[in-house]
Amino acid sequence: MHIVMIGTGYVGLVSGACFADFGHHVTCVDKDRAKIDALLDGRIPIFEPGLDDLVASNVAAGRLKFTLDLADVLPQADAVFIAVGTPSRRGDGHADLSYVYAAAEEMAPLLRDGAVVVDKSTVPVGTGDEVEAIIRKARPDLHFSVASNPEFLREGAAIDDFKRPDRVVIGVNDEHAERVLQAIYRPLTRNEAPILVMSRRAAELTKYAANAFLATKISFINEIADLCEKVGADVRDVARGIGSDTRIGARFLQPGPGYGGSCFPKDTLALLKTGQDYAAPLQIVDAVVKVNAQRKQAMGGKVIAALGGETQGKTVALLGLTFKADTDDMRDSPAIDIAASLQAAGITVRAYDPEGMETSKAVIDGLVYCKDSYDALTGADAAVIVTEWDAFRALDLARAKRLMANPLLVDLRNLYSRKDVERHGFTYVAVGR
Incomplete structure (x- = not known):
């Protein structure tokens, strides 16, 4: 052909x-x-x-x-x-x-x-x-x-x-x-x-419906994660418990800082508009969009709370800028909202991403871009894992502690076990745990 x-x-x-x-x-x-x-x-x-x-x-x-x-x-x-x-x-x-x-x-x-x-x-x-x-x-x-x-x-x-x-x-x-x-x-x-x-129209709608459903799973587990933190449960156990049900499935049940990227944000909005145009309002999708926007905005506050509310003169290391690993795509990345919240509070933000640094420079102003993870951690009062890159899954925590001004790890992707992190003298804050 x-x-x-x-x-x-x-x-x-x-x-x-x-x-x-x-x-x-x-x-x-x-x-x-x-x-x-x-x-x-x-x-x-x-x-x-x-x-x-x-x-x-x-x-x-x-x-x-x-x-x-x-x-x-x-x-x-x-x-x-x-x-x-x-x-x-x-x-x-x-x-x-x-x-x-x-x-x-x-x-x-x-x-x-x-x-x-x-x-x-x-x-x-x-x-x-x-x-x-x-x-x-x-x-x-x-x-x-x-x-x-x-x-x-x-x-x-x-x-x-x-x-x-x-x-x-x-x-x-x-x-x-x-x-x-x-x-x-x-x-x-x-x-x-x-x-x-x-039919052609069914195929067009299938794409939007698929992305809206996946976005719904993400927003759902993020809300469950918030509830887990309040009641003293581990969201990983809950996700495993419900994801084992073949009617639900385990994929897209990993809590985090909210979805971003080239598809979910724009496709959920476009599907909402289609529903309005055809007088078929999509209330679940509307809630998903609102929950995700609130989620990304709340993550900066989660970091500030982990710092005890003290922000002036503080430095935070953002590990990961892209909306997910293995891409250089910054579109609607949670890192954008997190960085903005921290900067608005007077915090200096040092950042490193394996592939997204150049893309980020056109999207986020005022970051201190670093050559690697440990460069970003130097002098930081908190380290925040934003993106689940492999490069962040096995950090030398002993070295990180020596470099940081304060041993605080905010793990927004739940990459680490609390026991391992705390054994190295860190304060550990995760999502839904």
Whole structure:
């Protein structure tokens, strides 16, 4: 298959490289010259484990190419994937679909007869209808299809998720689109990955419903963690007790400082807006959004409380800035709210993250960026684990105590055991324990 991927962001680049690794001929197109130049030079503009090697091997094999010129490659494409950004629109939380519609308008005069246009971007219900209408208006005699194929990739594990998915969702309104997408994903049948075929609108809604449900599990266990602290229970025991129930499942029941990232925050807001538009209010999702916002704001207060309420002249080391490990993504990271709360209280914030330092500099002002964990801990009155990077799971606590002004560890990811930390002379504050 000849595939064109419009957009070389997280979804487009990972998907394009994986499709090429399946044996398809893929061209990734982007308007950002700097990004395309970097890719042509072998430099990957995002951090994702294994992606640099995957891109390099498929470029060398001649299956993966990059270009700025859509007109040069689109007329030969069997399938055109739209993988552009759909950020939250200012003011109402609705997904900004301007990039999706612009892509549809630009591709319309270039599509060959029989081409399948696939929305890979996360889009609200009915977006495929509008994309189809845009192309139909420009090319009323063209035989083409529009499909929905949402992604379910976890940052930090995206390649494995793509190649060994729990499921592949294909939303189509005609048999031709189904045949083309089944052919594209045929290599996955060796892994017995289920391919779920449904209507285009059902596929569009599935993506939002999945992310909203996972966000609900996170907010739920965070509230249970707060209750555990009040009643003297350990949230890890509670999570294990309920997660062992196959109807519930153990994943996404790890308490922490709240969810962030490129998907959950914007997708829950977009789903709420869709519910409002169709007069079907989603009260549970609305509560999840509010709980998560409160959660992230409360974490700074948790650190200040651990300091005994004394903030002037204090220094805190933030270990981790990205919203999760194995990514450089700072979008809606809890670290943003935590740093802001600490700085507003007059606390100096020293920070270290294995991959997110440069990204953070464009998002958070006033941090003291450090070369490693121990540099960040030097002179600190408290250490705060914000992100669950492997680099923070086995700190030399004896060394950390010598470097710090005050041996206080606030573990917002529950990476350590209280016994081990306290044995080294630390005061230990965790979540839900």
